[in-house]
Amino acid sequence: MNIRLSLSLAAIFALSAGCAPHEPPGGTVVRPTATRPAPARPVLRVAGGNAGGNYSASRVSGDYAAYPGLERFIDKMVTQHGFSRDYLYGLFSQAQRKQWTIDYMNQEKPTVAPKPGGWTRYRAKFLDDQHIGAGVSFWSRHAAALERASQQFGVSPEHILGIMGVETIYGANLGTHRIIDALTTLAFDYPRRAEYFESELESFLIMSRSQQQDPSRPKGSFAGAMGLGQFMPSSFLKYAVDFDGDGRKNLWNPEDAIGSIAHYFAEYGWRAGEPVVSPAIVVGNQVEGLKTGFDTRYSLATLASYGIRPKLDYPADEVSLLRLRATQGDDYYVGYPNFYVITRYNHSTYYAMAVHQLGQAIKQRYLGR
Numbered sequence: 001m002n003i004r005l006s007l008s009l010a011a012i013f014a015l016s017a018g019c020a021p022h023e024p025p026g027g028t029v030v031r032p033t034a035t036r037p038a039p040a041r042p043v044l045r046v047a048g049g050n051a052g053g054n055y056s057a058s059r060v061s062g063d064y065a066a067y068p069g070l071e072r073f074i075d076k077m078v079t080q081h082g083f084s085r086d087y088l089y090g091l092f093s094q095a096q097r098k099q100w101t102i103d104y105m106n107q108e109k110p111t112v113a114p115k116p117g118g119w120t121r122y123r124a125k126f127l128d129d130q131h132i133g134a135g136v137s138f139w140s141r142h143a144a145a146l147e148r149a150s151q152q153f154g155v156s157p158e159h160i161l162g163i164m165g166v167e168t169i170y171g172a173n174l175g176t177h178r179i180i181d182a183l184t185t186l187a188f189d190y191p192r193r194a195e196y197f198e199s200e201l202e203s204f205l206i207m208s209r210s211q212q213q214d215p216s217r218p219k220g221s222f223a224g225a226m227g228l229g230q231f232m233p234s235s236f237l238k239y240a241v242d243f244d245g246d247g248r249k250n251l252w253n254p255e256d257a258i259g260s261i262a263h264y265f266a267e268y269g270w271r272a273g274e275p276v277v278s279p280a281i282v283v284g285n286q287v288e289g290l291k292t293g294f295d296t297r298y299s300l301a302t303l304a305s306y307g308i309r310p311k312l313d314y315p316a317d318e319v320s321l322l323r324l325r326a327t328q329g330d331d332y333y334v335g336y337p338n339f340y341v342i343t344r345y346n347h348s349t350y351y352a353m354a355v356h357q358l359g360q361a362i363k364q365r366y367l368g369r
C-alpha cells in the first residue's frame with residue numbers, strides 16, 4: 001500500500017509539475033474558415049450533453065454542499081462544455097469528501113536527496129518474482145497486441161510491460177478509490193494543488209461523457225489515476241487509444257492500455273530500436289563533482305574528460321549521467337534519450353530505471369521459456 005501511495009504521488013506530481021506534456025501532433029486542428037478560429041484546446045470542445053448515469057438535483061447536497069469552488073466549477077462545465085446544471089448538482093451531491101486523502105497529502109514531506117542504499121530498496125519492490133512472473137504471463141496472453149503496438153508506435157514490448165508492472169502489476173493493483181471522490185476532494189479540499197486537480201476533474205467529466213460512462217463508477221488511485229497504466233484523465237484525453245477496435249477507449253482493457261502506453265511514449269519522442277541506458281565505466285573520482293539526474297545533459301566527450309564512458313558503444317549527441325545509490329555503493333549509468341522518455345511518465349530516475357530493468361527481466365524470462 002505504501003509503495004503504491006508514494007508512487008502514485010510521485011507520478012501525479014511529476015506529470016503536473018511545470019513540465020506540461022506537449023500537444024500531440026494529432027491535436028492540431030485545421031481551421032475550417034478564415035473567420036472561425038480553431039479552438040486552442042480542441043479535444044475539450046466536444047458537443048454538449050451529460051456523461052452516463054441518471055443524476056438530477058436542484059442544488060448540491062451532501063459533503064460538497066455550499067462549496068463556492070465547486071459552484072464555480074459547475075458554472076464552467078455548464079457554460080464551456082454544455083453539461084446540464086441539474087445533472088452536475090445530482091452527481092456532486094453523492095461525491096464523498098475523503099479526509100484520509102487530505103490528511104495524507106498534508107503529511108507530504110519535502111523532497112530530499114536520495115539516501116545511500118535507496119536504489120537497492122526501491123528496486124527490490126519491483127524486481128521480484130511476483131512482478132516478473134506476472135509480466136511473463138501477461139506477455140504470453142497479449143503477445144499479438146504487444147507486437148502490434150511495437151510495430152505501430154516503435155516502442156518495445158518490454159518497456160510497455162515495465163510500466164504496467166510498476167504501476168499496477170498488470171491490473172492486480174488498480175486502486176479502490178472512486179475517481180469522482182478522489183478528484184473532487186483534491187480539487188476543493190486541497191488548496192495547494194487545487195488548480196491541477198480541478199483541471200483533471202474537468203478532463204474526467206469530459207472523458208466520462210466521451211465514453212458514455214457514469215462518472216461515479218470508475219475506481220483508481222487516491223489521486224485519480226486509472227487503469228492498467230494509471231492514466232490521469234488529461235492523459236486519457238491526449239493519449240488513450242482504442243487498440244482492440246471495439247469503439248471505446250478503455251484504460252482497464254489490456255489491449256487499449258498497451259496501445260495507450262505505447263502512444264504516450266511515441267508522442268514523447270521514443271526512438272525505435274535505440275538503447276535506454278548503459279552502465280558507466282568510471283575512472284578516478286572526478287565523477288563526484290558532476291551533477292547527476294535524468295534531466296542532466298552531457299556530451300560523451302565531456303563525460304570522457306571526467307573519466308566516464310558508457311559501457312555500451314552507441315553514438316549519442318547528448319546523454320544524462322545517472323547515479324543510483326546502491327547498498328554496496330553508488331552505481332553510475334549513462335541515460336539515452338529513451339530513458340528521458342520513460343521519465344515523462346513519472347519524473348524520477350529510480351522509477352524509470354525500475355521500469356527498464358523490470359522490462360529486461362521479463363524479456364529474459366519470456367524469451368527463455
Ligand SMILES: [Ca+2]
Binds near residue numbers: 241243250
Ligand atoms: Ca477498446
